[in-house]
Amino acid sequence: xxxxxxxxxLLLEGWGESTQNKLSQKTVFVAGAGGLGAPVIHYLAAxxxxxxxxxxxxxxxxSNLNRQVLYxxxxxxxxxxxxxxxxxxxxxAEIDVEALEERVDASNVNELIAGSDIVVDCLDNYASRLVxxxxxxxxxxxxxxxxxxxxxGQLTFxxxxxxxxxxxxxxxxxxxxxxxxxxxAAAGVMGGLQAMEAIKYLTGMGTNLANEMLLWDxxxxxxxxxxxxxxxxxxxxx
Amino acid sequence: MDMADGAxxxxxxxxxxxxxxTPKVFTVNDTNEKADYVLNDNDxxxxxxxxxxx
Ligand SMILES: [Zn+2]
Numbered sequence: 001x002x003x004x005x006x007x008x009x010l011l012l013e014g015w016g017e018s019t020q021n022k023l024s025q026k027t028v029f030v031a032g033a034g035g036l037g038a039p040v041i042h043y044l045a046a047x048x049x050x051x052x053x054x055x056x057x058x059x060x061x062x063s064n065l066n067r068q069v070l071y072x073x074x075x076x077x078x079x080x081x082x083x084x085x086x087x088x089x090x091x092x093a094e095i096d097v098e099a100l101e102e103r104v105d106a107s108n109v110n111e112l113i114a115g116s117d118i119v120v121d122c123l124d125n126y127a128s129r130l131v132x133x134x135x136x137x138x139x140x141x142x143x144x145x146x147x148x149x150x151x152x153g154q155l156t157f158x159x160x161x162x163x164x165x166x167x168x169x170x171x172x173x174x175x176x177x178x179x180x181x182x183x184x185a186a187a188g189v190m191g192g193l194q195a196m197e198a199i200k201y202l203t204g205m206g207t208n209l210a211n212e213m214l215l216w217d218x219x220x221x222x223x224x225x226x227x228x229x230x231x232x233x234x235x236x237x238x
Numbered sequence: 239m240d241m242a243d244g245a246x247x248x249x250x251x252x253x254x255x256x257x258x259x260t261p262k263v264f265t266v267n268d269t270n271e272k273a274d275y276v277l278n279d280n281d282x283x284x285x286x287x288x289x290x291x292x
Contacts, residue, residue: 036292124292126261147261149289154263169288171273175259180291187292213263215286226263226286228270 019203026202027051029113032122033080035067035187043195045088051096056080057103067184109135121145126174133166137237144197146190150181151218153190157197157208160237168231248273261288
């Protein structure tokens with residue numbers, strides 16, 4: 001480990017070399033390398049997470065570039081997971097990065113995520129999010145959920161049975177909106193917060209946003225943290 | 239707002255012509271409730287849309 005690289009975080013009270021070494025032994029599964037995934041992947045790589053598994057089945061399109069700051073015009077039409085791996089390898093060659101050009105579904109979720117210490121939900125639809133959620137509930141793996149749209153977003157740290165699962169919070173039927181409007185900087189805000197939740201969990205520092213949801217309205221620059229609780233009739237976690 | 243006795247958050251969404259099939263978080267008097275919660279006099283309901291994108 002190059003200590004100079006991590007000098008500014010090693011200075012944090014309670015962090016030190018042992019925490020940095022701990023991070024270097026962790027594996028994070030990042031589901032989605034889009035608007036949320038871009039800041040998540042950047043910050044986790046920069047922090048020195050040992051292994052990043054980047055999962056996305058899409059290719060880079062020109063319409064992604066207002067928010068997906070992992071990519072440039074040079075990567076158009078490249079698989080996102082592969083392009084993200086290239087970018088991150090330039091940022092931090094000390095870490096191990098795996099590019100998974102797959103769409104997470106019920107048939108592959110166990111194989112894709114097994115062995116990860118935490119899952120970060122950077123997906124853009126609830127059908128796939130619920131697959132991640134089912135895995136997280138089944139295995140007790142923590143899941144950092146965020147969503148972003150227009151100029152607002154939400155964040156919560158899911159770790160059942162201590163917290164509600166994502167399904168507890170959702171209606172039985174969801175109609176997805178596509179394409180979703182978004183200001184790129186809003187994805188930066190919410191993705192940055194997701195990276196914070198993952199780093200706090202992996203280092204044991206700070207407190208995760210468990211049993212609460214942060215709701216951010218960037219249009220009026222208003223933050224609220226509201227309580228959330230398990231649905232006793234939840235078909236996934238109850 | 240005036241609502242019929244036994245009206246739920248879902249009923250209010252219908253009255254306000256808000257979609258029921260998009261994710262939302264509800265708090266009633268700062269406690270998290272589901273859409274089938276039966277509203278009472280003087281309840282203070284907040285409706286927070288959950289973003290769908292990533
Ligand atoms: Zn649940």
